Amino acid sequence: MRRRNKFRDHKLEARLFRSRAVFAFICIVLLAGLLVLNIYCLQVTQHEYYQTRSNSNRIKIIPVPPTRGLIYDRNGIILAENVPVFSLELVPEKIENISETIEKLRGIIDISQEQEERFKKNLKRARRFSSIPLLDNLNDEQVARFSVNRYKYPGVDVMATLKRHYPYADILTHSLGYVARLNQSDLNRLITEGKDHNYKATRNIGKIGIERYYEDVLHGKVGYQEVEVNSRGRVIRTLKYVPPVSGQDITLNIDVELQSYIHKLLGGRKGAAVVVDPHDNGVLAMVSSPSYDPNAFVGGISNHDYKALLTNRNRPLINRATLGTYSPGSTIKPFIAVAALKERSITPRTKVRSVGAWRVPNSSTRAFRDWLKWGHGNVDVTQSIEQSVNTFFYQIAYDMGIDSLSNWMMMFGFGESTGIDIFEETSANMPTRAWKRNRFNKPWYIGDTIPIGIGQGYWTATPIQIANATSILVNNGRKKPLQLLDSLSNQNDSTKNKLVESPPIQGVPSNYWELARYGMYLVNHGKNGTSRKVFRNALYKSAGKSGTSQVFGLAENEEYDADNTPEHLRDLALFTGFAPYEEPEIVVTVILENAGGGSFNSAPIVKKIFDQVLIK
Structure with missing residues (x-):
């Protein structure tokens, strides 16, 4: 069978190749131009914007809560103070078996099932390198018992924080009031008043009485740490530290000895007593009976105890x-x-x-x-x-x-x-x-x-x-x-009302x-x-x-x-x-x-x- 001869147009093929090469070159140039333009935008035009975004991933602002101001009576006797309290906390990444560790801890400290469940609930929401509280309000005996066994429990430690305390318990409740956990209602009010930024990392807020009325004075001003973190959120180093400003101390016209005396006179009977200095109308005593211990509200009162106060026919909350x-x-x-x-x-x-x-x-x-x-x-x-x-x-x-x-x-x-x-x-x-x-x-x-x-x-x-x-x-x-x-007073001076x-x-x-x-x-x-x-x-x-x-x-x-x-x-x-x-x-x-x-x-x-x- 005879083979058919094929004739090729080399000039046409060369022209077609050149046109394709030119088109490809133009595309490459355009793409390279776009790339250069984009790099220019990133590095020059929008440098500050992306630098800020980069820093926000690398740099974190950690708020530091201020120390709440103290409250004194007219004679300098302290009525509301901040006392150190101790909590037992665990760092999950340093513990091989958390459940086993908790079980061993029960040998030296009482840990209820409810406390363990609350810890595990918090564990699911926290990062593994975070310190998570297992027990709050440890007493001196519990702290001592753990301290001598501390070497046995890597990743477990006792941490100290400050807690509001009212040494006169129910004697001054209706005058002093109390602080308690900041809730959504409080947060909404702070947002409305434009004060929420000052409550970052703050757990408690004044609820009633003097603690509520002079909240802005007692609270202080939040500080912050600017820290560098890695991709997992772990703090690598502190870049900047602005200390918080402690709240101002308050001195009341109240005479706590007189207040205590009247409280004892009423003896839990339903009633009230008010003592005023007519020279300036300073309230020397204001007693409402019966009363209740405000310290129960600071750490969070149980539903059972709060219901008992609400249903008490003598209405101690009033x-x-x-x-x-x-x-x-x-x-x-x-x-x-x-x-x-x-x-x-x-x-x-x-x-x-x-x-x-x-x-x-x-x-x-x-x-x-x-x-x-x-x-x-x-x-x-x-x-x-x-x-x-x-x-x-x-x-x-x-x-x-x-x-x-x-x-x-x-x-x-x-x-x-x-x-x-x-x-x-x-x-x-x-x-x-x-x-x-x-x-x-x-x-x-x-x-x-x-x-x-x-x-x-x-x-x-x-x-x-x-x-x-x-x-x-x-x-x-x-x-x-x-x-x-x-x-009102701070470290430097005192201001008369x-x-x-x-x-x-x-x-x-x-x-x-x-x-x-x-x-x-x-x-x-x-x-x-x-x-x-x-x-x-x-x-x-x-x-x-x-x-x-x-x-x-x-x-x-x-x-x-x-x-x-x-x-x-x-x-x-x-x-x-x-x-x-x-x-x-x-x-x-x-x-x-x-x-x-x-x-x-x-x-x-x-x-x-x-x-x-x-x-x-």
Whole structure:
């Protein structure tokens, strides 16, 4: 078979090869150009950007929490401190068999199943070179027992940290408050306030009381370490260290010895006591009873223990001094007397005949009774305070009317917060026509006004408000803010707390103030004073006013029988006073829930507090 000859066009093939070579060369040049351009962008144009990203992978910022400021009482006694606590921690990468190691540790230290499970849960989330706590709050014996066996447990060590501690336990809880674990609610608030950056690596935050109110002062400023890490996140070296700034120390007006004494006097009974220095309205003591130990919250209180506090019928979690709302009873009669004198509803010589009951003029409404069923006879303003004559103040309430009464009592601080430096305070209620309309959608009646004259009806107040009003009376209408804080201090200096007074009650003649105070003097030292027996042998002169607040109403002809009344329905006992009478050094207000008459129950406690402060 003949072979077919093939003819090749060498020129065409050469031309085709050259064109392909040129195209390939152009592609190579373009690609090389793109590569060079990209390198230029990386090395020159975007150098800083990628250098920063590279450093962020290599350099880490580790926040260093500040040391919380300490809290002292007025005499320099420490009330809140930072104490070292020890935890047993394991580094997983240094331990061959973690479960076996934990089992061996049980031979020298008690480790519960719950603690082991919590450790293993944390182990899953942590890096193997991290130190993971197995046990917290080791006592001295546990630390010593591990220390002598430490060589047997590579990768296991005892670590020390600082923990908030309150040496006076339940004595100061409602004033100091406490710190506890920072939760999501706290974090959300910090983010809103723009403060979250200062809480990196911080575990605890002030929850209530002084710890909460002065959180910004006590917390300090976070520091940081700039460290170089490898690809696994292990720290290789420290590049920079900015130390944290410790929180400022706080000195309170509180006298812890006086606070402890009053706490013991109340003895767990439901009630509250407030002691104020009328010169500057510094709070010397503020006791709410019963109380609880705040140290339980610092490390995290168990659900069982917290539920027990929540369900306790005596409500220890409530600060009765600032959140407890009670009818103020007859403790407010001196304040109403000042208002009535200024409004000319009465004069210093006005007398009202007390026959044991009072009725609204030209009305068939029920009688409003006096505590003395046969009456007190003809009494003036000082005698009506001395003997706590309800009839006299029913008449004042009727003559002044609710509008004037409410306005005046608001000037004495009722119906609004005192401004004391804790967040846990209520304004209670000073009733008005508008309040009743909004609350009950009903008009105000004259029958609503009359009980206001003796601190009953819709009127509620807190012990701190009554103490504040008493201080205003002592100071002839000057209004000084109630303060727990005395001063702030750091390593270099101390700053006294600067107070701004509210506008005073103006236009009241000084003799009107003196008349009200003299009526209170007669309560303690007059021949008919309701508390004369309590203060009979006192080594000083004082002034006071008792109050008895009903928990439930009585029918017109019904008699109150304390012995046959369930405890939770018994009257509240109140007393407020100041001493010495001529140059007052302290104002004291005490309330006891379900205790009966103020003269018989609260007055003796006030007398003992006076003695504690005044008799050296």
